[in-house]
Amino acid sequence: MDDRIKKVKLTDRSVEFLRQVEEISGEAITACEQCGTCSGGCPFVEEMDITPSQIMRKVMLGQEEVLHTRTMWICASCFTCTVRCPRKLDVSKVAEALRQIRLREALDHIDVNDLTEDDVDRLPTIALVSAYRKLTG
Amino acid sequence: MKIGVYLCQCGGNISNTVDLEAIQKHIEGGDEIAVVRQESHLCSGAGQKAIIDDIGAFDLDRVVIASCSPQFHEKTFRGALSRAGLNPYMLEIANFREHCSWAHKDNPEAATVKATDLLDASIGKVRHNVPLEEKMMKMGDDVLVIGGGIAGIQTALDLADSGKNVTLVERQPTIGGNMALLTKTFPTEDCASCILSPKMAEVEGHPKINLIVDGEIESIKGHRLHFEAKIKHKPRYISPEINMDECIGCALCEEACPVSAPNHWEQGVVQRKAIYIPAPHAIPYKYIIDKDICLHDSEGCTACFDVCPQKAMVFDQEPEYTNVAVDAVVVATGYDIFDSREKPVFGYGEFKNVVNGLEMERIVDHITEKNPPRDVGKRVAFIQCVGSRDEQVGREYCSRVCCMYSTKLASLLKQARPETDIYIFYTDLRAFGKGFEEYYKRAQKMGIKFIRGKPAEFKEDPKTKMVTVLVEDTLSRQIIEAEFDLVVLAAGLTPSKSTEKIAEHLKLAVSDDGFLKEAHPKYRPVDTLVEGVFLAGTVQGPKDIPDTVAQGSAAAGRVIATLAKGEFAVDPMLAFVHDDKCTACGACFDICPVNAIAAKPDGKAEIKETLCVGCGACLGACPEEAIDLNGFTNMQLYSAVEAALAGKKPGEKRAVVFGDSNCTYRVADAAGVRKMKYANDNRVLMVPSSCRITPNLVAFAFAKGADIVLIGDCPEKGNKFEWAHDFAKKYIEQAKQILTDKGIETDRIVFDDFTASNLPKFVETMNALSEKMKKLPDIDSKTRADLNPLEK
Numbered sequence: 001m002d003d004r005i006k007k008v009k010l011t012d013r014s015v016e017f018l019r020q021v022e023e024i025s026g027e028a029i030t031a032c033e034q035c036g037t038c039s040g041g042c043p044f045v046e047e048m049d050i051t052p053s054q055i056m057r058k059v060m061l062g063q064e065e066v067l068h069t070r071t072m073w074i075c076a077s078c079f080t081c082t083v084r085c086p087r088k089l090d091v092s093k094v095a096e097a098l099r100q101i102r103l104r105e106a107l108d109h110i111d112v113n114d115l116t117e118d119d120v121d122r123l124p125t126i127a128l129v130s131a132y133r134k135l136t137g
Numbered sequence: 138m139k140i141g142v143y144l145c146q147c148g149g150n151i152s153n154t155v156d157l158e159a160i161q162k163h164i165e166g167g168d169e170i171a172v173v174r175q176e177s178h179l180c181s182g183a184g185q186k187a188i189i190d191d192i193g194a195f196d197l198d199r200v201v202i203a204s205c206s207p208q209f210h211e212k213t214f215r216g217a218l219s220r221a222g223l224n225p226y227m228l229e230i231a232n233f234r235e236h237c238s239w240a241h242k243d244n245p246e247a248a249t250v251k252a253t254d255l256l257d258a259s260i261g262k263v264r265h266n267v268p269l270e271e272k273m274m275k276m277g278d279d280v281l282v283i284g285g286g287i288a289g290i291q292t293a294l295d296l297a298d299s300g301k302n303v304t305l306v307e308r309q310p311t312i313g314g315n316m317a318l319l320t321k322t323f324p325t326e327d328c329a330s331c332i333l334s335p336k337m338a339e340v341e342g343h344p345k346i347n348l349i350v351d352g353e354i355e356s357i358k359g360h361r362l363h364f365e366a367k368i369k370h371k372p373r374y375i376s377p378e379i380n381m382d383e384c385i386g387c388a389l390c391e392e393a394c395p396v397s398a399p400n401h402w403e404q405g406v407v408q409r410k411a412i413y414i415p416a417p418h419a420i421p422y423k424y425i426i427d428k429d430i431c432l433h434d435s436e437g438c439t440a441c442f443d444v445c446p447q448k449a450m451v452f453d454q455e456p457e458y459t460n461v462a463v464d465a466v467v468v469a470t471g472y473d474i475f476d477s478r479e480k481p482v483f484g485y486g487e488f489k490n491v492v493n494g495l496e497m498e499r500i501v502d503h504i505t506e507k508n509p510p511r512d513v514g515k516r517v518a519f520i521q522c523v524g525s526r527d528e529q530v531g532r533e534y535c536s537r538v539c540c541m542y543s544t545k546l547a548s549l550l551k552q553a554r555p556e557t558d559i560y561i562f563y564t565d566l567r568a569f570g571k572g573f574e575e576y577y578k579r580a581q582k583m584g585i586k587f588i589r590g591k592p593a594e595f596k597e598d599p600k601t602k603m604v605t606v607l608v609e610d611t612l613s614r615q616i617i618e619a620e621f622d623l624v625v626l627a628a629g630l631t632p633s634k635s636t637e638k639i640a641e642h643l644k645l646a647v648s649d650d651g652f653l654k655e656a657h658p659k660y661r662p663v664d665t666l667v668e669g670v671f672l673a674g675t676v677q678g679p680k681d682i683p684d685t686v687a688q689g690s691a692a693a694g695r696v697i698a699t700l701a702k703g704e705f706a707v708d709p710m711l712a713f714v715h716d717d718k719c720t721a722c723g724a725c726f727d728i729c730p731v732n733a734i735a736a737k738p739d740g741k742a743e744i745k746e747t748l749c750v751g752c753g754a755c756l757g758a759c760p761e762e763a764i765d766l767n768g769f770t771n772m773q774l775y776s777a778v779e780a781a782l783a784g785k786k787p788g789e790k791r792a793v794v795f796g797d798s799n800c801t802y803r804v805a806d807a808a809g810v811r812k813m814k815y816a817n818d819n820r821v822l823m824v825p826s827s828c829r830i831t832p833n834l835v836a837f838a839f840a841k842g843a844d845i846v847l848i849g850d851c852p853e854k855g856n857k858f859e860w861a862h863d864f865a866k867k868y869i870e871q872a873k874q875i876l877t878d879k880g881i882e883t884d885r886i887v888f889d890d891f892t893a894s895n896l897p898k899f900v901e902t903m904n905a906l907s908e909k910m911k912k913l914p915d916i917d918s919k920t921r922a923d924l925n926p927l928e929k
Contacts (some may be wrong), residue, residue, distance in 0.1 A: 039595025
């Protein structure tokens with residue numbers, strides 16, 4: 001991401017994006033009180049580019065750029081944040097909602113035909129399933 | 138029997154729509170109808186005079202008035218009856234204006250039919266009216282205050298100073314409560330015990346206060362300015378049990394005692410002996426023996442007894458009991474600090490250097506000593522909202538004092554040890570009280586760092602016992618992972634355990650957060666829905682010391698105002714027992730929600746009038762109809778229902794609506810006032826509560842021609858009688874069974890709640906019932922006759 005300060009515009013589109021994420025996740029994102037419990041306890045936070053609580057904040061403000069963060073792909077849905085959130089919000093579901101929005105664009109990032117017999121033999125099944133799900137349309 | 142019937146034209150409000158001439162003709166010449174008269178304004182002086190004159194001239198013994206809703210002029214007309222020398226309860230009012238002429242303004246014919254039915258119902262009911270007397274009950278000056286914290290102390294002192302006789306019960310061995318545990322108080326930093334001790338001493342010396350420490354409320358019952366409590370004196374093992382007068386506090390015993398344990402008053406920060414004074418400024422200043430560690434019973438140790446100049450110890454003391462009868466009760470049972478073990482991620486109770494706020498109060502209190510019992514190290518963290526604002530532990534509310542108590546403890550620590558590096562981790566910092574914001578700013582200027590973020594978890598270094606805190610600084614969006622010598626959990630306030638039993642005994646309502654509920658959140662903040670029971674302090678919800686003291690004084694003021702009259706009138710519309718019908722079966726003994734039913738020596742039931750609240754819930758439980766309710770007796774309502782349905786013509790349908798006086802009857806009135814149109818095939822009869830409606834009464838309504846019976850009440854939440862819905866639903870199930878047995882659709886009985894302001898719901902419900910009735914088949918006359926409970 002560009003690291004210079006950009007002014008945030010509040011538009012109908014930002015409201016629509018928030019509504020879309022709330023609908024897919026089923027979570028009331030505006031109820032997040034930004035306490036940071038999710039981020040402080042996240043076992044993978046150091047691999048992320050923005051913290052889980054920042055995801056919540058940016059979605060609330062309708063900033064679609066969250067769809068291009070590493071964070072939502074790093075999230076392993078381990079639910080540490082979910083069981084700790086004092087407002088009982090399910091942050092993992094929000095990350096999943098963001099992934100869904102991207103996945104529904106149905107873009108092929110890899111061509112299955114490019115995988116060699118050797119790749120298929122060596123790779124763990126779960127890695128293949130995950131790759132098909134995340135990287136193919 | 139001589140009945141006078143008065144039809145009010147209400148300056149045309151009634152007579153322009155309802156055909157009063159026709160109704161007058163319908164009534165005149167009826168059984169025992171002595172006079173029927175129309176007046177333009179019955180509520181006026183002239184109108185009332187006409188009634189009063191007639192009562193004398195015709196020797197009337199009961200009066201029926203067709204006018205506006207009884208909520209407007211029932212008192213006026215009862216007054217007129219009184220002035221004429223007639224018992225004021227020999228009156229019934231038919232609601233011609235709100236329920237007929239205004240509601241059905243567009244259909245004068247239907248309005249007249251409905252008015253006729255309602256008048257017939259009132260005449261039917263008045264035939265069974267009996268004179269009732271408002272009994273005057275004497276009030277005394279005795280008040281029980283439960284809880285000897287600052288709230289109870291303030292209340293007790295205000296009451297005692299005004300001349301009331303106060304019994305103050307505290308379950309701990311000293312009064313003072315949680316405030317006595319605090320070091321200094323925010324935001325002024327005056328020492329808690331310095332400002333509290335004089336008040337505690339005043340309590341002990343006050344001639345009007347009977348102080349009972351080590352006391353537990355074993356039982357308490359009552360209602361309406363008359364309560365009886367049984368108080369258990371837990372043994373202190375000092376003679377005599379009630380006031381420990383033998384003990385002179387000389388401390389020789391303490392020096393001799395060979396065993397010690399952590400002082401729980403000091404939150405375990407320092408040690409004490411098995412025989413000890415609970416706190417340096419304890420009131421009463423008397424020793425107590427901790428039997429859990431005392432060696433007397435196990436090893437025959439008598440070290441304390443041997444040195445005691447008074448020989449005050451009684452090692453085999455048993456509990457004693459005191460009974461008190463009082464006119465009012467103030468519940469001031471305070472709070473418990475949140476048990477931080479419910480948040481295992483913070484390691485409280487497991488990690489050596491994680492303490493809670495109360496423990497920190499004691500640690501800070503000793504910090505300026507040469508050798509403090511516990512040091513704090515170099516870097517200290519305070520964690521806010523532990524057990525507050527956390528749905529994971531079921532606590533949604535803010536505890537209101539933690540932001541400021543942490544700020545205070547941090548400030549005191551910083552002043553005593555300027556080199557300490559102090560961090561306060563918060564989510565939202567609440568500094569709303571007088572002087573709080575300034576205090577917060579002062580702490581920031583001192584160098585205390587406020588970090589906006591709630592820690593997720595701690596780790597303890599097994600060797601150094603340092604605590605690592607993991608937290609996001611949500612303002613800089615960085616994850617902080619830092620080691621602290623001491624972590625203080627700003628544990629919140631929770632409803633105190635000891636309150637539960639008292640609330641249960643006194644039938645006090647509890648709010649969603651678990652604290653006791655006030656009668657009204659704005660206008661009656663220290664009253665409860667139980668007359669004569671008041672709340673003071675944190676038992677009602679988290680609050681700081683000034684608010685607690687203010688509420689303590691407010692509760693005292695409410696008690697004084699309540700008792701000032703010296704006597705009070707008991708509404709005569711209470712339950713009573715037809716002694717000849719009672720078979721002593723006992724079916725009613727345990728069902729009364731306020732314990733107003735008791736067995737007489739002959740086994741038959743009797744109603745305690747000081748306890749009964751007149752809800753009528755007991756009527757449905759009596760198989761013999763031996764229990765009855767003044768003002769709404771079985772005979773009154775049977776007669777009213779029968780008369781209300783007598784005018785039903787073949788092909789017509791009728792919904793009988795039993796509407797509670799607070800909500801359902803009032804929303805019908807309000808719909809009339811707003812002249813909202815709704816179906817005219819309903820007849821709304823006022824009852825005190827839905828729980829008054831017996832299965833027999835419902836069956837009777839169907840026997841006499843009802844096609845639908847609607848029972849309406851206020852919503853369960855906020856209902857004048859919180860048990861109303863439970864009873865109503867039970868009785869309705871029984872009524873439905875009666876219909877099922879006769880092969881009648883059970884959806885003819887409807888239970889619904891209304892609020893006096895939700896007019897559309899009432900209108901829609903009446904219209905829906907009308908539509909529904911039109912589709913329902915007629916119930917044949919044989920089946921109807923079989924339903925009549927009075928024919929069995």
